[in-house]
Amino acid sequence: MRDKYLIIGSGxxxxxxxxxxxxxxxxKEVKLVSKEDCMPYCPxxxxxxxxxxMKEDDMWLRDEGHFRRKDxxxxxxxxxxxxxxxxxxxxxxxxxxxxxxxxxIATGAQxxxxxxxxxxxxxxxxxxxxxxCKELNGKLNRNTHVTILxxxxxxxxxxxxxxxxxxxxxxxxxxxxxxxxxxxxxxAYVRAVMVDHGVQxxxxxxxxxxxxxxxxxxxxxxxxxxxxxxxxICCAGVEPRIPFLDGTGVQVNQGIVVDNRLRTNIQxxxxxxxxxxxxxxxxxxxGINAILPNALDQGGIAxxxxxxxxxxxxxxxxxxxxxLVGSIFFSIGFSGMRKGKGITIKEEKQEEKRYFKxxxxxxxxxxxxxxxxxxxxxxxxxxxxxxRIDVGDYIEPLFYETRDLSRWxxxxxxxxxxx
Amino acid sequence: xxxxxxxxxxxxGQCPEGCSLCEQACNEVxxxxxxxxxxxxxxxxxxxxxxxKCNQCGEPACMEMCPVGxxxxxxxxxxxxxxxxxxxxxxxxxxxxxxGGIYFDSAAKKAFKxxxxxxxxxxxxxxxxxxxxxxxxxSTRKYLGPDLMTLGAGTCIGCALELTIRFxxxxxxxxxxxxxxxxxxxxxxxxxxxxxAIKTSSCVSLMTNVPAVATGAKRYxxxxxxxxxxxxxxxxxxxxxxxxxxLSGAAERGENLLYICIDNEAYMNTGIQRSSxxxxxxxxxxxPAGKEKKGKDMPLxxxxxxxxxxxxxxxxxxxxxxxxxxxxxxVKEGMAYLHIFSPCVVGWRTKxxxxxxxxxxxxxxxxxxxxxxxxxxxxxxxxxxxTRPLRDFVKLMGRFNNLKDPQxxxxxxxxxxxxxxxxxLAGREL
Numbered sequence: 001m002r003d004k005y006l007i008i009g010s011g012x013x014x015x016x017x018x019x020x021x022x023x024x025x026x027x028k029e030v031k032l033v034s035k036e037d038c039m040p041y042c043p044x045x046x047x048x049x050x051x052x053x054m055k056e057d058d059m060w061l062r063d064e065g066h067f068r069r070k071d072x073x074x075x076x077x078x079x080x081x082x083x084x085x086x087x088x089x090x091x092x093x094x095x096x097x098x099x100x101x102x103x104x105i106a107t108g109a110q111x112x113x114x115x116x117x118x119x120x121x122x123x124x125x126x127x128x129x130x131x132x133c134k135e136l137n138g139k140l141n142r143n144t145h146v147t148i149l150x151x152x153x154x155x156x157x158x159x160x161x162x163x164x165x166x167x168x169x170x171x172x173x174x175x176x177x178x179x180x181x182x183x184x185x186x187x188a189y190v191r192a193v194m195v196d197h198g199v200q201x202x203x204x205x206x207x208x209x210x211x212x213x214x215x216x217x218x219x220x221x222x223x224x225x226x227x228x229x230x231x232x233i234c235c236a237g238v239e240p241r242i243p244f245l246d247g248t249g250v251q252v253n254q255g256i257v258v259d260n261r262l263r264t265n266i267q268x269x270x271x272x273x274x275x276x277x278x279x280x281x282x283x284x285x286x287g288i289n290a291i292l293p294n295a296l297d298q299g300g301i302a303x304x305x306x307x308x309x310x311x312x313x314x315x316x317x318x319x320x321x322x323x324l325v326g327s328i329f330f331s332i333g334f335s336g337m338r339k340g341k342g343i344t345i346k347e348e349k350q351e352e353k354r355y356f357k358x359x360x361x362x363x364x365x366x367x368x369x370x371x372x373x374x375x376x377x378x379x380x381x382x383x384x385x386x387x388r389i390d391v392g393d394y395i396e397p398l399f400y401e402t403r404d405l406s407r408w409x410x411x412x413x414x415x416x417x418x419x
Numbered sequence: 420x421x422x423x424x425x426x427x428x429x430x431x432g433q434c435p436e437g438c439s440l441c442e443q444a445c446n447e448v449x450x451x452x453x454x455x456x457x458x459x460x461x462x463x464x465x466x467x468x469x470x471x472k473c474n475q476c477g478e479p480a481c482m483e484m485c486p487v488g489x490x491x492x493x494x495x496x497x498x499x500x501x502x503x504x505x506x507x508x509x510x511x512x513x514x515x516x517x518x519g520g521i522y523f524d525s526a527a528k529k530a531f532k533x534x535x536x537x538x539x540x541x542x543x544x545x546x547x548x549x550x551x552x553x554x555x556x557x558s559t560r561k562y563l564g565p566d567l568m569t570l571g572a573g574t575c576i577g578c579a580l581e582l583t584i585r586f587x588x589x590x591x592x593x594x595x596x597x598x599x600x601x602x603x604x605x606x607x608x609x610x611x612x613x614x615x616a617i618k619t620s621s622c623v624s625l626m627t628n629v630p631a632v633a634t635g636a637k638r639y640x641x642x643x644x645x646x647x648x649x650x651x652x653x654x655x656x657x658x659x660x661x662x663x664x665x666l667s668g669a670a671e672r673g674e675n676l677l678y679i680c681i682d683n684e685a686y687m688n689t690g691i692q693r694s695s696x697x698x699x700x701x702x703x704x705x706x707p708a709g710k711e712k713k714g715k716d717m718p719l720x721x722x723x724x725x726x727x728x729x730x731x732x733x734x735x736x737x738x739x740x741x742x743x744x745x746x747x748x749x750v751k752e753g754m755a756y757l758h759i760f761s762p763c764v765v766g767w768r769t770k771x772x773x774x775x776x777x778x779x780x781x782x783x784x785x786x787x788x789x790x791x792x793x794x795x796x797x798x799x800x801x802x803x804x805x806t807r808p809l810r811d812f813v814k815l816m817g818r819f820n821n822l823k824d825p826q827x828x829x830x831x832x833x834x835x836x837x838x839x840x841x842x843x844l845a846g847r848e849l
Contacts, residue, residue, distance in 0.1 A: 058505050061487075292484065321514045323508060323525050328525050378514040379516040379518070382517065408460055411431070
């Protein structure tokens with residue numbers, strides 16, 4: 001019996017899974033539960049909301065009518081506090097109990113504060129939910145100085161959004177901005193664009209202590225530097241949002257550990273999205289790559305498997321596209337920072353134009369790329385990598401005319417002439 | 420459930436070198452400086468000249484990826500469009516689309532894509548080479564009734580015959596009796612339990628006498644005052660060889676039958692032996708070096724029986740096909756004859772996803788021109804904007820592998836002669 005589906009979390013992964021299940025079978029009930037009291041939205045849009053490029057009303061990906069038509073029960077503002085796998089039950093904060101036959105955990109990740117002296121005594125904001133975004137928006141006025149801890153994707157997009165609003169922004173990071181996507185050289189362009197637009201960036205910083213001084217917050221670094229600021233936002237650490245898993249026996253490492261069909265170690269329980277730790281595409285190594293494309297992939301595949309069909313997850317590929325004030329940064333796969341045997345790297349650059357192109361090949365296949373202000377179709381590069389298209393005979397032309405050759409290779413592959 | 424919408428079709432890699440008329444047309448229409456929504460791909464080194472465009476996918480990856488739901492697929496015409504006011508310019512959709520159908524203007528912070536010009540794509544109108552065409556599936560669907568075949572298929576993978584029969588029955592409706600005999604058609608119409616079966620009445624007889632049996636049934640039905648169309652569905656072997664005397668006799672007597680010949684140009688069901696419609700140079704197991712004689716021109720032969728309606732059709736042009744089926748069904752005095760071109764994956768040694776493409780190419784190279792003969796007059800129902808060289812058709816199939824240049828010229832000559840003959844006849848009283 002797989003008649004009653006419960007999905008915790010209505011982010012992109014949960015939403016996709018619910019719709020996939022409905023698409024495939026006529027289960028009695030598909031229930032989507034969100035702890036936030038709002039319609040589903042995509043966290044990737046939050047920086048744009050903060051920057052004022054869109055209205056809050058445009059955030060919602062689905063409306064009530066949509067769920068009615070699809071026959072999905074959408075419950076909002078209900079937080080789950082405990083999962084009881086033996087009885088196949090979940091317990092809500094208000095004491096209600098719900099039963100399920102198949103469960104998907106897609107609760108995403110939440111901010112985890114670094115272990116810094118005094119941090120619990122200071123109001124540190126996060127930036128992961130629409131609630132965080134609204135809280136931040138309420139505290140901002142024109143002269144607010146904001147300090148962001150961390151230099152990852154969220155930190156960079158948040159910083160640019162704040163700049164767009166006219167605020168002063170300081171980034172304090174352990175490493176350089178977007179270091180997991182771009183190497184030293186191309187990453188320098190990211191930094192340069194940000195600095196050009198007024199973001200102050202300090203990297204290699206370890207925070208020693210934070211303390212409140214009247215209206216301002218003092219951040220004291222290990223090297224003695226002190227940053228005075230009005231608002232402190234932490235984008236440095238994330239952890240899976242799973243307070244309800246205590247004592248359930250569900251295996252958790254960095255995230256909930258799942259196999260290539262997105263199943264946890266307990267039968268009938270699946271996990272997908274930022275909360276799940278899954279094998280990667282190239283080496284089947286476990287890890288979390290908390291980005292939207294992977295969340296969507298995982299949500300879809302979890303949905304299919306939950307209905308009893310078999311579909312295997314190919315594994316995640318790190319990738320990202322960022323548009324920073326007209327400069328497009330695109331990185332995918334092994335972008336050459338991890339060296340290995342039999343890997344061919346080809347690159348070219350023009351510093352004055354902030355242009356950078358790198359393609360990484362392994363055994364005749366494209367396995368990664370890094371592009372700054374390069375005219376390519378990111379989706380097509382992704383296609384060539386994901387489908388392991390044999391491009392061995394075309395490495396040179398593909399490098400020199402990347403856009404056109406990749407388009408042609410994609411078309412040929414679609415015609416089954418390359419596989 | 421997947422729905423059917425009109426599509427902008429681009430023939431694969433068939434553009435002339437250096438042409439960018441579609442891009443110019445698009446720029447002219449869009450006028451917003453984002454650039455063309457259709458991209459030409461001119462790769463001299465790879466000997467490839469084609470276009471890249473949005474497929475208006477059934478489950479658009481870009482729509483799924485968009486974090487603000489700015490991309491929508493229309494229920495009415497299937498077009499995937501981006502709301503310019505909602506687009507926040509994150510660029511994630513370009514990472515989602517594997518087909519290069521969505522583009523990003525980083526300065527304007529907007530994504531943009533082809534939206535089919537509200538059902539009237541300018542690029543397709545301006546393409547003089549027949550590479551781009553706008554295929555309105557909606558107009559075909561209005562001809563279609565309920566499916567009169569059970570699920571499944573008894574035919575080989577990729578066979579056009581199954582589609583042809585399913586389509587034929589959907590257009591004709593269930594007030595018919597199907598008369599049939601041995602052949603691939605028999606497999607396609609009844610292979611319970613492995614394959615499919617037709618849901619209309621049907622009668623099986625010998626290959627030599629199908630039209631005669633149908634004649635008897637039709638005369639009886641007429642006598643008791645019932646207007647039921649008697650349809651004979653047979654292959655080229657049944658029509659042009661084994662059962663030709665019976666067909667010819669019934670046509671000459673003016674029997675009111677609808678005769679449909681589904682021509683795959685050899686005896687495919689028994690193991691690919693030559694038939695009299697196998698073309699010059701075509702490989703079969705009994706003509707291993709290629710056939711030395713020319714194929715029989717069946718539809719013209721039937722036209723010279725002076726019956727009220729004769730037409731040629733293929734599944735590559737379903738709208739044209741459906742119209743002809745209905746015209747044929749409306750004939751109440753004398754015989755109507757339809758000759759359907761149906762590629763065979765196994766016998767023609769082709770890839771299993773090419774049947775429709777081959778049929779379309781057959782029409783565009785004049786190998787199988789689409790025409791009808793009605794009330795004594797012959798007219799073309801479709802002419803390609805630009806006739807393609809026969810080589811483009813021949814190279815799609817393994818059965819012409821033995822064809823050397825002189826033989827290819829001979830086949831070309833044959834095709835030309837037949838076309839010239841049709842052109843001479845067109846518009847004249849026969």
